[in-house]
Amino acid sequence: MSAPDLPSDTRVPVTVLTGFLGSGKTTVLNRLLRNPSLAGAAVIVNEFGAVGLDPLLIEASEEQFTLLDNGCVCCTVRGDLVATLKELDRKSQAGETPSLSQVIIETTGLADPAPILHTLMAEAELIARFRIGGVVTTVDAVNGAATLARHPEAAKQVAVADRLLITKTDLVSAQALGALRHRLEHLAPAVEQTVASNGETDLELLAGLSTDAGADVTRIAARLESVAHHDHDCGPDCHHHDHHDAHHGIQSFSFVIDKPVEWDAFARWLDYVAALKGEDLLRFKGIVQVAEEPERPLVLHGVQHVFHPPARLDRWPTADRRTRLVFIVRNIERETIARTLVKFAAIDAASIAPPVLAAA
Numbered sequence: 104m105s106a107p108d109l110p111s112d113t114r115v116p117v118t119v120l121t122g123f124l125g126s127g128k129t130t131v132l133n134r135l136l137r138n139p140s141l142a143g144a145a146v147i148v149n150e151f152g153a154v155g156l157d158p159l160l161i162e163a164s165e166e167q168f169t170l171l172d173n174g175c176v177c178c179t180v181r182g183d184l185v186a187t188l189k190e191l192d193r194k195s196q197a198g199e200t201p202s203l204s205q206v207i208i209e210t211t212g213l214a215d216p217a218p219i220l221h222t223l224m225a226e227a228e229l230i231a232r233f234r235i236g237g238v239v240t241t242v243d244a245v246n247g248a249a250t251l252a253r254h255p256e257a258a259k260q261v262a263v264a265d266r267l268l269i270t271k272t273d274l275v276s277a278q279a280l281g282a283l284r285h286r287l288e289h290l291a292p293a294v295e296q297t298v299a300s301n302g303e304t305d306l307e308l309l310a311g312l313s314t315d316a317g318a319d320v321t322r323i324a325a326r327l328e329s330v331a332h333h334d335h336d337c338g339p340d341c342h343h344h345d346h347h348d349a350h351h352g353i354q355s356f357s358f359v360i361d362k363p364v365e366w367d368a369f370a371r372w373l374d375y376v377a378a379l380k381g382e383d384l385l386r387f388k389g390i391v392q393v394a395e396e397p398e399r400p401l402v403l404h405g406v407q408h409v410f411h412p413p414a415r416l417d418r419w420p421t422a423d424r425r426t427r428l429v430f431i432v433r434n435i436e437r438e439t440i441a442r443t444l445v446k447f448a449a450i451d452a453a454s455i456a457p458p459v460l461a462a463a
């Protein structure tokens with residue numbers, strides 16, 4: 104179906120912000136959203152996991168923010184994405200919300216961006232109102248090389264990028280960064296690689312994409328075609344599979360703990376879990392009520408072997424002050440982690456929800 108004959112700049116650009124689990128998407132998004140010129144932007148966040156923490160961690164206004172948490176936006180919630188975009192457009196046109204200037208979709212870390220682009224290019228109603236502003240892919244300098252070798256999803260995210268944002272360069276040597284850049288050049292030739300230190304990037308990122316890369320649907324289609332080629336070149340440990348198997352073996356679970364935790368014991372538990380399960384502990388996120396300072400929660404991020412320093416918030420983002428821990432793992436049982444919580448973090452099994460049957 105061909106797009107209506109509209110000048111492309113009357114349509115709202117949609118930027119897809121993707122990148123593997125924990126690679127720094129939300130950090131980049133939060134930095135961008137601090138810019139007043141993005142006040143008219145809508146943010147759609149897709150989260151993989153039963154208990155989502157992103158609504159607590161993303162600095163978008165309630166009006167700006169839509170959470171899609173019923174599955175992965177590249178497969179099960181594509182319909183929700185279409186409905187969300189149509190509704191954003193309707194509200195903007197009806198004057199119920201400020202005029203929509205930009206949409207940023209933050210995918211899950213496991214998403215294949217190609218079906219998302221297809222969705223944006225296939226729906227006549229969407230084509231009339233929205234255009235693809237481009238794909239920005241974050242690549243974590245610490246875990247990036249290993250992740251590209253092990254997870255085909257990550258290689259695809261790089262292959263369809265219009266811009267690569269290399270994050271966490273403060274944590275690696277120049278040599279490691281050079282090797283990663285070389286790998287990225289191979290997967291995405293001629294795609295600009297930018298360093299985003301702690302999310303620091305500028306609006307040029309979105310503006311530049313909107314005007315050149317995103318406008319050309321033919322070019323995007325050609326890039327999508329080429330992803331198949333890159334799929335067969337994603338590294339020695341890459342396991343090829345079709346899209347429906349893409350998240351095979353990866354699961355998410357959570358714990359809600361209704362009593363404050365003792366920090367020393369909890370920190371010991373974190374060290375233990377990181378050391379023991381790092382490679383299969385793809386992503387860990389937590390908001391923690393610490394007994395020593397219960398009014399100021401700690402936000403924790405773990406990405407494979409790397410546990411980032413905890414960040415203390417000034418206050419709880421919502422009325423719910425319970426500790427919440429979310430895991431995205433490969434081949435690790437919830438009960439196994441639960442047992443370590445009881446043993447190392449000295450957490451009473453009775454205070455954990457959903458109940459932990461085999462923890463005692």
Ligand SMILES: Nc1nc2c(ncn2[C@@H]2O[C@H](COP(=O)(O)OP(=O)(O)OP(=O)(O)O)[C@@H](O)[C@H]2O)c(=O)[nH]1
Nearest residue numbers: 124125126127128129130212270271300301404411
């Ligand atoms: N040292 C350092 N840490 C960073 C940088 N960018 C992000 N981080 C940290 O990396 C962790 C994960 O960042 P997020 O922005 O939550 O990553 P994400 O890609 O949104 O994660 P998911 O979507 O939940 O998988 C957080 O603790 C960030 O503070 C960076 O440039 N340097």
